[in-house]
Amino acid sequence: MGQHTSDGIHHHGYVEDAPLNTALSAHDRLSRLDVAEVLHTPEEVAQWLATTLRAAMGKSEDDVAFSDEWDQWVKYAQAGETVTTGLRHGPTISVVAVPEDDCRCEATPLVPVGGKKRSR
Secondary structure: OOOOOHHHHEEEEEEEOHHHOOOOHHHHHHHOOOOOOOEHHHHHHHHHHHHHHHHHHHHOOOOOOHHHHHHHHHHHHHHHOOEEEEOOOOOEEEEEEEEHOOOOOOOOOOOOOOOOOOOO
């Protein structure tokens, strides 16, 4: 199992259909976009970024390894930082660092409460 990020932080992965120069800020991503993936270790962050970026490029792992970027992505995730990458003409792919205490993504979803149907 990989090393968790520091200080109770995990990452939310986002894919925004916009080029890097017009993409939302990390704060706006959290409030405006749906989370594509919840990532708990730096290795998960790097794997998700590489896989998602390859898919956006239409390339395979054999075509693009991202070995240099991988090490940087792991380093930034371990430090609890937000990482943003993408293609010049879109999409923007990012993982936003989120403190566990500020996140409801792992919370149990609310379930409607129903009673027994009464016969009349």
